[in-house]
């Protein structure tokens with residue numbers, strides 16, 4: 063159960079409501095299944111964040127399903143909290159490294175995973191995914207194992223989490239500003255950060271859509287020209303240029319309310335999802 067009391071706390075209650083809706087939207091759009099998770103920085107205590115207890119995101123229904131954790135170590139504020147996700151260090155370490163990041167999603171999207179293992183660069187293929195820019199880092203947990211570590215691919219401690227979080231920055235710089243919205247995780251999925259629940263949900267949905275479009279473009283080109291027919295110096299696919307990724311990113315942020323309100327209606331129209339916050 064969440065530690066802070068939402069009574070008469072409009073901002074906290076709205077955060078709970080958006081958090082639960084966000085989880086439902088992510089499930090409805092198949093970004094999350096029984097696994098994967100959303101987190102949000104606490105609106106009053108920036109050194110804490112909120113996640114759900116250890117249940118499938120589609121079944122989160124009220125603030126009783128939510129748990130507060132410390133950003134510092136991903137430990138629950140209330141030691142008697144129900145069991146949490148083992149990979150919550152993904153969230154704590156991204157929130158720790160980047161003070162302006164307020165929401166994080168970790169997904170095992172099957173559309174995106176191929177780009178984490180194939181060596182094909184994942185980049186903005188259409189305007190709704192301009193936030194991806196022209197290069198998406200791939201984090202390989204296998205490079206961070208030490209003797210005694212369980213090699214289960216999970217980001218289950220702060221060391222792995224910090225290594226993943228550093229991939230959001232610019233290589234060789236300690237800037238507090240993330241240079242990347244999305245980091246792919248080899249053989250696992252992806253993590254996306256954003257300034258709010260609404261922004262990060264949009265980014266997650268359009269990251270998955272971008273993967274579908276990019277895959278279709280690669281397959282279409284290979285089917286038509288044959289796998290050996292590559293344009294000089296590249297795949298032959300015309301991705302968004304660096305400049306072209308910037309305008310759509312602003313547009314997506316300014317118009318985020320439009321898809322968000324549609325998606326809220328979509329999940330409200332389904333019998334599966336309850337939001338009592």
Ligand SMILES: [Zn+2]
Nearest residue numbers: 149168250251
């Ligand atoms: Zn995972």
